[in-house]
Structures are given as C-alpha cells and as structure tokens.
Amino acid sequence: MKAVCWHGTNDVRLESVPDPKIINPRDAIVKITTTAICGSDLHIYDGYIPTMEKGDILGHEFMGEVVELGSAVKNIKVGDRVVVPFPISCGNCFFCQRDLWSLCDNSNPNAWMAEKIMGHSPSGIFGYSHMLGGYAGGQAEYVRVPFADVGLLKIPDGLADEQVVFLTDIFPTGYMAAENCDIQPGDIVAIWGCGPVGQFAIRSAYMLGAERVIAIDRVPERLKMAKDGKAEVLNFEEIDVGEALKEMTGGRGPDAVMDAVGMEAHGLGLEGLYDKAKQAVRLESDRPHVLRQAIVACRKGGTVSIPGVYGGFVDKMPMGAAMNKGLTFKMGQTHVHRYLRSLLEHIQNGDIDPSFVITHRLPLEQAPHGYEIFKHKQDNCIKVVLKP
Ligand code: NAD
Ligand code: ZN
Incomplete structure (x- = not known):
C-alpha cells in the first residue's frame, strides 16, 4: 500500500x-x-x-x-x-x-x-x-x-x-479545552492560536455558554475564520495582547485563558531540549511566550486551559502570579x-x-x-x- x-x-x-x-x-x-x-x-x-x-x-x-x-x-x-x-x-x-x-x-x-x-x-x-x-x-x-x-x-x-x-x-480537543475552562454564564474566554484546534475551541466555548470569546493569532485568514465563529480577534503582531485584553475586560482580565498554540510559540521542543543525545540543554526564545502571556492576562481565580502540546521543559513560568492569583490549570492529550x-x-x-x-x-x-x-x-x- x-x-x-x-x-x-x-x-x-x-x-x-x-x-x-x-x-x-x-x-x-x-x-x-x-x-x-x-x-x-x-x-x-x-x-x-x-x-x-x-x-x-x-x-x-x-x-x-x-x-x-x-x-x-x-x-x-x-x-x-x-x-x-x-x-x-x-x-x-x-x-x-x-x-x-x-x-x-x-x-x-x-x-x-x-x-x-x-x-x-x-x-x-x-x-x-x-x-x-x-x-x-x-x-x-x-x-x-x-x-x-x-x-x-x-x-x-x-x-x-x-x-x-x-x-x-481536533473537535474533541477544542471541546475538552473549552470544557476545561469551566465556563460560567457571562464568561469571557481568551484563546491563543486560531489554527484548527483554536477554531474548534472558539465554537465549543460558545456551545458551552461563553458570553464572549477573544481569539489571538497573526494569520489574517485564521483571524477571519475566528471572526466567522463570532470571536473578537487580536493580531499579536499589531498590538500588545496583554493591554488589549485588559481593556476589553474592564481591567479584570478574561475568566479563562487557553493556549491552543503549544510549543511552536517557543521555537523549541524535545529535539532542542534533549539535543539528540537527550541531554538537557537550555534554550531561550525571544518569540512571544503564549503561556506566560496567558497566565499574566487571566483574571484572579480564573482558569488556564492548555490543549497545545508541550514536550520537555518550559522555562520561566510566572508561577508567583499563577499561585497568588489562585489560578486553576487544566491540560492534557x-x-x-x-x-x-x-x-x-x-x-x-x-x-x-x-x-x-x-x-x-x-x-x-x-x-x-x-x-x-x-x-x-x-x-x-x-x-x-x-x-x-
Ligand atoms: P496550528 O499550528 O495550525 O495552529 C497554531 C496557531 O498558533 C497558528 O495559527 C499560529 O499562527 C498561532 N500562533 C503562533 N504563535 C502564536 C502566539 N504567540 N500567539 C497567538 N497565536 C500564535 O496547529 P493546530 O492544529 O491548531 O494545533 C494547535 C496545538 O494543539 C498544537 O500544539 C497541537 O499539537 C495541539 N493539539 C493538541 C491536542 C491534544 O490532545 N491536546 C490535539 C490536537 C492538537
Ligand atoms: Zn491531531
């Protein structure tokens, strides 16, 4: 075959x-x-x-x-x-x-x-x-x-x-990621990544009762498809995402945030981290770091849902912010x-x-x-x- x-x-x-x-x-x-x-x-x-x-x-x-x-x-x-x-x-x-x-x-x-x-x-x-x-x-x-x-x-x-x-x-993945946001009536959900997973996450968040969904990407066609799914959209190359989210939520931040990007946002994965011989090698990346941005943007007591795939280590997570804001993390295959x-x-x-x-x-x-x-x-x- x-x-x-x-x-x-x-x-x-x-x-x-x-x-x-x-x-x-x-x-x-x-x-x-x-x-x-x-x-x-x-x-x-x-x-x-x-x-x-x-x-x-x-x-x-x-x-x-x-x-x-x-x-x-x-x-x-x-x-x-x-x-x-x-x-x-x-x-x-x-x-x-x-x-x-x-x-x-x-x-x-x-x-x-x-x-x-x-x-x-x-x-x-x-x-x-x-x-x-x-x-x-x-x-x-x-x-x-x-x-x-x-x-x-x-x-x-x-x-x-x-x-x-x-x-x-990708439909169950978007759906589980939205379910993991524990959406309550009136909630605002921010979703990083308008790839296929992000698209299903947007629609699932509405199916599960979100009031507003804000979707973030930089690819015009993907932002357009997100808009067709009734999301408000942000192009991360054109604006400061953190500031925009604050403004759009009356200063409080989204009730739930979702990383539907995964390790591509770091430009690194297992190969870099394990350097083929699988020895840990630390790499830094200057690309916008979705998870950090999402944790910082999320409102106090909110939820961080991570359908994006990660392997190995991710450095410099703002755990102080996550802990003191009382965030809930949910993720997985x-x-x-x-x-x-x-x-x-x-x-x-x-x-x-x-x-x-x-x-x-x-x-x-x-x-x-x-x-x-x-x-x-x-x-x-x-x-x-x-x-x-
Ligand atoms: P994709 O690569 O098509 O989509 C990723 C999107 O993220 C792209 O549109 C890209 O422009 C955008 N992006 C990149 N950097 C960004 C940033 N800094 N801010 C906002 N957006 C950014 O992939 P996909 O098929 O939509 O999958 C998305 C993620 O979900 C991948 O990591 C994939 O492995 C993962 N996934 C997980 C499961 C699971 O079971 N949890 C299942 C399927 C896919
Ligand atoms: Zn897949």
Missing part, C-alpha cells in the same frame, strides 16, 4: 510499504477514506519529537471502512464506516475506567521510553513515534487499529466523511473516546458542521505539499485533508 512516511526534519515521502495485518484478536484493519494533517504532526515534521525512525508512517486523524476484524471484536462488522480516536485505549485499565482514555496504561508497549524521556507515559498514539507505541499512522491506504472493540465509532449513513473525520481529534458520541450528536443535530475548517483537499500523493503549506500557512491553508 501507499503511506506517508517520515524521513527527517521537513522530509515526508509517499512510499510503498507492506499492508498492515491483524496481529491481535482485538485488532481491526481499516481502509482509509479520509485522513488529515494536524498541528501535532508539525511537531514531528519540525523534528521536535525524538524516537522517530526513518520510514515511520505518520497520521493520527483518520477514518474509513472496516475490511478485516480480529476474532474478539464483536461490536463492529466488516463494511462498517468508522472514525478512529487518536489515542489508543484498552478500555479496562485504571485510567480508561476513569474516563481518562489518553492516559491508558495498556496501549504503549514502549512506555519505558516515554518514561525515560518525560517521566511518565501517556497512551499509545497512532503515527506518533516509538516512545508513544511505535504504531503505524493513518496517512496511508490501510491501518491496523488495536483495541478496535473500544475505539471505533460507527458512523450512521447520511453524514459525509468531512463532517465526522475531525471527531478523531484529549480523552477523545469520552466525547465521541455526544459530539456526533451535535453534528447530527446540525449544531455544527466541522468541515468548515477544511481549506485543502489533496490526494495522498500530495501529502508532502500539504505539510509544507500547512506549516508555513501558505495558500490560505488552515486544514488539509488527504484522500488515499
């Missing part, structure tokens, strides 16, 4: 690789019909995630048709159209039982690697390096899905791929399984059509081009879907 493979920093290639096979009775093989490139893939593309190996298949946002099932999967049939959550979760462990699916204890056979590098291990993730399980991703024609009896969401007829594919990640059914219902009810975020539809062969335009925000790119 054809698959999008990682070969190094800024180097992804379409290659011929062996078809995946059932290796466990709880596996399924899914023929991919739609897959997408995520901001999280850019951390790999940028070389920030160690434990990638040349030839690893990328992609954790995908859906398709079940073509083969292990003998233990009874709740799904061959021919079913399914969406696959990006965290791989067993459904039985301490964490899955507590609805903490992205922290599953049984889905990462390389947990020791993650523990060595990060001190802990989250769940396995499709297409996201060997320290997160070394699973082949879904930017491919076929994929093997472990724990298929737990993860697969069957999609009812009448919904197009593009309406449901983002249930794999999204517990996608928790939100699948309720968000599917929102889509079916017509509350939201997630396809609004798609700007590019490309054949799988053009994935390298897709990565380039998504990374550099060229050609008005906001979200790329790939069609194998």
Whole structure:
C-alpha cells in the first residue's frame, strides 16, 4: 500500500510499504477514506519529537471502512464506516475506567521510553513515534487499529466523511479545552492560536455558554475564520495582547485563558531540549511566550486551559502570579473516546458542521505539499485533508 512516511526534519515521502495485518484478536484493519494533517504532526515534521525512525508512517486523524476484524471484536462488522480516536485505549485499565482514555496504561508497549524521556507515559498514539507505541499512522491506504472493540465509532449513513473525520481529534480537543475552562454564564474566554484546534475551541466555548470569546493569532485568514465563529480577534503582531485584553475586560482580565498554540510559540521542543543525545540543554526564545502571556492576562481565580502540546521543559513560568492569583490549570492529550458520541450528536443535530475548517483537499500523493503549506500557512491553508 501507499503511506506517508517520515524521513527527517521537513522530509515526508509517499512510499510503498507492506499492508498492515491483524496481529491481535482485538485488532481491526481499516481502509482509509479520509485522513488529515494536524498541528501535532508539525511537531514531528519540525523534528521536535525524538524516537522517530526513518520510514515511520505518520497520521493520527483518520477514518474509513472496516475490511478485516480480529476474532474478539464483536461490536463492529466488516463494511462498517468508522472514525478512529487518536489515542489508543484498552478500555479496562485504571485510567480508561476513569474516563481518562489518553492516559491508558495498556496501549504503549514502549512506555519505558516515554518514561525515560518525560517521566511518565501517556497512551499509545497512532503515527506518533516509538516512545508513544511505535504504531503505524493513518496517512496511508490501510491501518491496523488495536483495541478496535473500544475505539471505533460507527458512523450512521447520511453524514459525509468531512463532517465526522475531525471527531478523531481536533473537535474533541477544542471541546475538552473549552470544557476545561469551566465556563460560567457571562464568561469571557481568551484563546491563543486560531489554527484548527483554536477554531474548534472558539465554537465549543460558545456551545458551552461563553458570553464572549477573544481569539489571538497573526494569520489574517485564521483571524477571519475566528471572526466567522463570532470571536473578537487580536493580531499579536499589531498590538500588545496583554493591554488589549485588559481593556476589553474592564481591567479584570478574561475568566479563562487557553493556549491552543503549544510549543511552536517557543521555537523549541524535545529535539532542542534533549539535543539528540537527550541531554538537557537550555534554550531561550525571544518569540512571544503564549503561556506566560496567558497566565499574566487571566483574571484572579480564573482558569488556564492548555490543549497545545508541550514536550520537555518550559522555562520561566510566572508561577508567583499563577499561585497568588489562585489560578486553576487544566491540560492534557484529549480523552477523545469520552466525547465521541455526544459530539456526533451535535453534528447530527446540525449544531455544527466541522468541515468548515477544511481549506485543502489533496490526494495522498500530495501529502508532502500539504505539510509544507500547512506549516508555513501558505495558500490560505488552515486544514488539509488527504484522500488515499
Ligand atoms: P496550528 O499550528 O495550525 O495552529 C497554531 C496557531 O498558533 C497558528 O495559527 C499560529 O499562527 C498561532 N500562533 C503562533 N504563535 C502564536 C502566539 N504567540 N500567539 C497567538 N497565536 C500564535 O496547529 P493546530 O492544529 O491548531 O494545533 C494547535 C496545538 O494543539 C498544537 O500544539 C497541537 O499539537 C495541539 N493539539 C493538541 C491536542 C491534544 O490532545 N491536546 C490535539 C490536537 C492538537
Ligand atoms: Zn491531531
């Protein structure tokens, strides 16, 4: 089959690789019909995630048709159209039982690697390096899905791929990030980053009752899409974000702040921090630091929600401000399984059509081009879907 493979920093290639096979009775093989490139893939593309190996298949946002099932999967049939959550979760462990699916204890056979590098291990993730399980991703024609009896969401007829594919990640991610803001009637939520995650966070914050959402970015098309989602927008290259937020909230600050940017705002990640030999190396960055800005901007007693992905260390957090303002921090890889059914219902009810975020539809062969335009925000790119 054809698959999008990682070969190094800024180097992804379409290659011929062996078809995946059932290796466990709880596996399924899914023929991919739609897959997408995520901001999280850019951390790999940028070389920030160690434990990638040349030839690893990328992609954790995908859906398709079940073509083969292990003998233990009874709740799904061959021919079913399914969406696959990006965290791989067993459904039985301490964490899955507590609805903490992205922290599953049984889905990462390389947990020791993650523990060595990060001190802990989250769940396995499709297409996201060997320290997160070394699973082949879904930017491919076929994929093997472990724990298929737990993860697969069957999609009812009448919904197009593009309406449901983002249930794999960015819609639940934006939604959980908004839920983590603990929104009360009248609340003002400020969101840094108007990428795909930020866009879903804006809409989710309104769905959860926010009075006003203020969105921050510098890319005009992304700010425009945020505005279409009823956000008030700030261009961080044109104004002092902290001052503007103060002014817009009567001096008090937003009730909740959200970092939907992640480590790109520091220009550093695991590669820099661990310097390949994984020795801690301190780097400083002069780029605007989203998390610091957000902590300082948040009102007293407010909430800091962090869907943006971080790896390694982040220096010089204003912990004094956070502590003395009594802030609450909430963050994490999204517990996608928790939100699948309720968000599917929102889509079916017509509350939201997630396809609004798609700007590019490309054949799988053009994935390298897709990565380039998504990374550099060229050609008005906001979200790329790939069609194998
Ligand atoms: P993206 O790269 O398309 O979006 C990031 C946006 O942040 C860009 O529009 C960029 O212009 C903007 N930005 C950069 N510096 C900024 C600054 N100083 N202030 C304000 N905005 C700034 O990526 P995305 O797909 O939207 O993902 C966003 C983040 O969410 C990434 O870190 C990604 O890894 C993470 N993510 C997390 C989860 C999860 O489970 N928690 C899931 C998916 C994605
Ligand atoms: Zn993603």
